[in-house]
Amino acid sequence: MGQVQSRLTISPTPTKLAWMMHLRMLTTMHGLCEVRQCSKRWKNLCPQTKNLQKCQMSSAGSSEMLQVTVDDKSGIATMTMCRPPVNSLNLEFLTQINIALEKLENSKDCSGLIITSKIPKIFCAGLDIMEMYQPNVDRLQEFWRTLQEMYIRLYGSQLITAAAINGASPAGGCLMAMSCDYRVMAPGYKIGLNETQLGIVAPFWFQDLIINTMGFRQSEMALQLGTLFTSEEALNLGMVDKIVPQEQVMETAIQEIHKWKKIPGFARQITKSALRKPSIDKLHSKREEDIANFRDFITKDSIQKTLGMYIESLKKKAK
Numbered sequence: 001m002g003q004v005q006s007r008l009t010i011s012p013t014p015t016k017l018a019w020m021m022h023l024r025m026l027t028t029m030h031g032l033c034e035v036r037q038c039s040k041r042w043k044n045l046c047p048q049t050k051n052l053q054k055c056q057m058s059s060a061g062s063s064e065m066l067q068v069t070v071d072d073k074s075g076i077a078t079m080t081m082c083r084p085p086v087n088s089l090n091l092e093f094l095t096q097i098n099i100a101l102e103k104l105e106n107s108k109d110c111s112g113l114i115i116t117s118k119i120p121k122i123f124c125a126g127l128d129i130m131e132m133y134q135p136n137v138d139r140l141q142e143f144w145r146t147l148q149e150m151y152i153r154l155y156g157s158q159l160i161t162a163a164a165i166n167g168a169s170p171a172g173g174c175l176m177a178m179s180c181d182y183r184v185m186a187p188g189y190k191i192g193l194n195e196t197q198l199g200i201v202a203p204f205w206f207q208d209l210i211i212n213t214m215g216f217r218q219s220e221m222a223l224q225l226g227t228l229f230t231s232e233e234a235l236n237l238g239m240v241d242k243i244v245p246q247e248q249v250m251e252t253a254i255q256e257i258h259k260w261k262k263i264p265g266f267a268r269q270i271t272k273s274a275l276r277k278p279s280i281d282k283l284h285s286k287r288e289e290d291i292a293n294f295r296d297f298i299t300k301d302s303i304q305k306t307l308g309m310y311i312e313s314l315k316k317k318a319k
């Protein structure tokens with residue numbers, strides 16, 4: 001019974017049409033023709049393979065930024081990020097993630113999703129800061145819309161989702177992990193919404209997400225201080241659900257999804273949707289306003305100066 005899951009499919013609603021137009025515009029604007037081709041290739045490949053379905057989506061010039069495999073037997077997909085050096089989320093990478101999320105959501109063979117990283121010691125360094133520094137305004141707005149899309153898709157997914165956090169996970173990386181249903185983390189890494197430490201502000205939907213995850217009081221302290229928590233602290237706060245040794249992170253995520261799969265899918269999905277819909281609807285209703293706020297905030301001279309200094313400090317540290 002647990003295996004029979006009905007899933008909300010993306011119907012040709014105006015939202016879907018807008019998304020397709022958005023993707024088409026991106027492919028034109030940024031030369032992402034290979035993404036489109038690869039997403040076609042994904043469609044063609046999957047039914048032909050027998051057991052382990054493998055999909056590799058790459059954008060022009062960089063191969064295998066995102067690897068997606070679906071285990072035929074269990075229906076568990078694994079999305080592995082591999083965008084060196086630190087899996088930072090730029091426009092193209094986010095677009096690939098969104099395409100993969102859409103495909104998995106619509107695939108009748110997939111019931112669970114694990115997000116993890118191939119880069120040693122890094123889960124995801126959050127947003128690519130270079131997208132926000134001295135930006136082209138059109139691209140900056142597209143970048144933010146694409147990030148909003150990722151959150152809406154992942155937080156609202158009907159799949160059972162788990163983050164296998166095998167490395168550092170600041171800011172946008174933490175957003176991605178908290179958008180999943182379950183988080184298992186290796187010890188000795190940092191996770192949190194550290195935006196204020198960069199002199200920027202976590203937008204309302206980042207704030208809603210952390211509050212939904214670990215409650216108001218701890219979130220207001222964490223958000224104002226921009227705290228990056230150790231894995232152990234994050235466990236105590238409920239930001240992550242389990243800590244296991246590095247080499248057991250993936251297996252633990254798989255076992256957890258198997259556990260969740262025993263619950264009747266329809267009941268679980270309706271419950272998840274009821275709990276998460278208010279936050280998602282809030283972003284839907286304020287989407288354009290949020291993009292404009294982000295653009296106006298990021299393009300302020302004072303914020304550009306602060307970001308420039310932060311980039312310098314990262315570069316100095318890297319030397």
Ligand SMILES: CC/C=C\C/C=C\C/C=C\C/C=C/C(=O)SCCNC(=O)CCNC(=O)[C@H](O)C(C)(C)COP(=O)(O)OP(=O)(O)OC[C@H]1O[C@@H](n2cnc3c(N)ncnc32)[C@H](O)[C@@H]1OP(=O)(O)O
Binds near residue numbers: 124195198201203319
């Ligand atoms: C009114 C309000 C309205 C709207 C809201 C407004 C604004 C809100 C905007 C945005 C929200 C922001 C969300 C974010 O996600 S911002 C990104 C935050 N991320 C970080 O602060 C992480 C920074 N990185 C690190 O701490 C470390 O790099 C890390 C722990 C991840 C890994 O450390 P490690 O020692 O392994 O590597 P490094 O030597 O530090 O870095 C290697 C290399 O990578 C570059 N790097 C690192 N992080 C980023 C990044 N996020 N983006 C781009 N590039 C990054 C780093 O500079 C090094 O580069 P190089 O010197 O060229 O080798």
